[in-house]
Amino acid sequence: MNLKSDNVIKGPERAPNRSLFYAMGYTEEQLNRPLVGVISAFSEIVPGHIHLEKIVESVKTGVLMNGGTPITIPSIGVCDGIAMGHIGMKYSLPSRELIADSVESMAIAHGLDALVLVPNCDKIVPGMIMGALRLNLPTVLISGGPMLAGLNDGEEISLSYMFEAVGSYKAGMITEERLGEIERSACPSCGSCAGMYTANSMNCLSEAIGLALPGNGTVPAVYAQRLALAKKSGMAVMELLKEDIKIKDIITEKSVENALACDMALGCSTNTVLHLLAIANEAEIPLDLNLINKVSEKVPNLCHLAPAGPTHMEELYVAGGIGAVQKELTKRNLLHTDLITVTGKTLGENIKDCYIKNHKVIRPIEEPYSETGGLAILWGNIAKRGAVVKRSAVADEMLVHEGPARVFDSEDMAIKAIYEGKIKSGDVVVIRYEGPKGGPGMREMLNPTSALAGMKLDKSVALITDGRFSGASRGASIGHVSPEASAGGAIGIIEEGDIIQIDIPNYSLNLKITDEELENRMKNFIPKEQEKIKGWLGRYQRLVTSSDRGAILE
Structure with missing residues (x-):
């Protein structure tokens, strides 16, 4: 196969380049394999990213198992919750562009052959996808997974409840002590905040568009299955490289329509509109706001996850996840099921055995929350x-x-x-x-x-x-x-x-x-x-x- 890395490390004129790899402890055997960039948003300032080192190590294991040389490359990431309510929030959406630019810069500068994107939160997911689209390499996305819901007085809660509690406190409806109790229980684990907020919306849509393996959107961050999924993602990117399946083969006009359909069924964040428009722009796919209402008119809303309702991401996972939602939409031919995905199979093949396991979390298409989308x-x-x-x-x-x-x-x-x-x-x-x-x-x-x-x-x-x-x-x-x-x-x-x-x-x-x-x-x-x-x-x-x-x- 023709590899981008050949331009960096092959031939006598690239001896200086190879010497710098040897300075880092790489071996000849590693340099004779495809170089796979594992773009990691790990940091110690974002709860959705605090555990990504473990995800990255699992991805690297998968790449190694299937004949590649994984190389970790860092990405910045802003925690929207921590940035909320002060000047820091002005930097959240702009950070998406910096992330896209850095993915493009690092991959081209070092001749990477394929990418595994490891984001989790808000702008990091679309930012990495945008950068990858500029490169058009074989690419798989594996996120860090959602946070578990908190429990307070036997009631499931999450970050949106925490912010609302501030309003209740300001109105004199709860005490400062009660506010303190809630803040210590709202976010009980690492992961992207537990409702259908922007981070989980984008991780679900990454799966729906075909760029992530089944389960990416909903397997909780703390579950062992998340690490197994990361290993499989590392293996999958090597299969894409062997088959020469690139990100633009997966993200197409029809797969964006699939993502929009899932968006409507799930009741995702309004921020998905900004991000899908930006992703479509990088993919050179025509998309405008009129299409969103056209899709919304056809696709019923099947889920009311927090903040729209009382359920959270772990319940969506147990109820069958994104695959179950997609399978339900096929009952009205609302998806393009013949599209290739990062599994190497079509969407239809991926979801053929999926079904709803809890109709309180995912409603059947015959009994939606509404006949129009979220x-x-x-x-x-x-x-x-x-x-x-x-x-x-x-x-x-x-x-x-x-x-x-x-x-x-x-x-x-x-x-x-x-x-x-x-x-x-x-x-x-x-x-x-x-x-x-x-x-x-x-x-x-x-x-x-x-x-x-x-x-x-x-x-x-x-x-x-x-x-x-x-x-x-x-x-x-x-x-x-x-x-x-x-x-x-x-x-x-x-x-x-x-x-x-x-x-x-x-x-x-x-x-x-x-x-x-x-x-x-x-x-x-x-x-x-x-x-x-x-x-x-x-x-x-x-x-x-x-x-x-x-x-x-x-």
């Missing part, structure tokens, strides 16, 4: 290029809502008003200048949504923003409003007390003013001048595109 794209005079809502996590009484705007030019201003009890039932909280450019960095806003939920206002107050919400957010939380305020979007001309109309079933989001008034306001609108920012975040602000394009860089 996400919806809204359009209107506030969002001419779209906005995103996790429809499956919205209370029925909030699917259609009309109320007065409470306008804030930053998340910090909004959270202060919420904590001070200034937001009332029926209000529509508008948070702007938090988009990709305006933030910059498009902060996740779990604090305001969780505060409202903790204060029992999530079924009577809506939020809209040109920023984004965490996968752990629930309620009528509408994000990614595009164009953003900093780019002259109409969210910037909303005034305190304006009436906002939300109609999620009909995909609409509108400011209730006349066309003439809207035109006059837009004509006179001058976006707030943003402070000049130095360093990487400043470069990001200058280069980033809008959220309806996936907040990619240009």
Whole structure:
């Protein structure tokens, strides 16, 4: 086979290169095998990554067992939960681009022949996939797996419950001692936080798109099966290399549609929209927001995992995992089952023996939570290029809502008003200048949504923003409003007390003013001048595109 590494280590002119490998203790036998980059996001600052060294060692064992030379290469990763609610969150989404760039840089610079991606949390998963797509090498993704749910007074809890508890404390509904009890029990193990938040959403979709082995999305981080899956992933990438099956053979227009279908059935995070758009861009696949509603119209929502419901990832695993969800969708021919996956088999072959083992966790397709999918794209005079809502996590009484705007030019201003009890039932909280450019960095806003939920206002107050919400957010939380305020979007001309109309079933989001008034306001609108920012975040602000394009860089 023709190997990329031949350009680095073969022939007399590459003797200096080989000498540097020998300086690291490599042998001739190792250099005569394909070089497989094992891209590891291990660190001691992310609970989803604290155990990845063990996953990496298992991957390397699998690569060695099947004739390759594994080489560990590090990747950065931001913990969204730790970065939440302060300036650190401005760096979360931008880190996706740094990760993609580093995968591209390291693989090309060192002539790697294949890749095993070992991420787990939020932006790290799409970032690694984006970088791998630029290289188009044989690639397998194996994540670190989900965290177990916590237990408090016999009730399963996870990180979203923890954030909501802060709101309850601020409203005087629980004591500081009770808050302390919850914080010590919400996150009981390593792994990606236990609900269908962004990390687990992306790990499930990596499996659904065909880039990860069956089980990747749901096998808990602390289970021995996760290590076995890592070994099999290392073995699998060598088979892909032998068969010359590359990542772009797996991630295609049809496999992206499969991922979207699973997204709708599972009720994944709104952040999946940003990431699937960015992944499709790197794969040179046409994808826009209109397709998301088309898929949503066809695919029913079968799961209500936290924050939409009381179940967590370990229960989804026991109920049959992603394979069971996919098998259920085939009953209505909602998947392309003839596509190749990293198993070397088709999707149809992978799931032929799968079935639902617990109908309380995965509903049969004949009895879904709703006939439409978990996400919806809204359009209107506030969002001419779209906005995103996790429809499956919205209370029925909030699917259609009309109320007065409470306008804030930053998340910090909004959270202060919420904590001070200034937001009332029926209000529509508008948070702007938090988009990709305006933030910059498009902060996740779990604090305001969780505060409202903790204060029992999530079924009577809506939020809209040109920023984004965490996968752990629930309620009528509408994000990614595009164009953003900093780019002259109409969210910037909303005034305190304006009436906002939300109609999620009909995909609409509108400011209730006349066309003439809207035109006059837009004509006179001058976006707030943003402070000049130095360093990487400043470069990001200058280069980033809008959220309806996936907040990619240009």
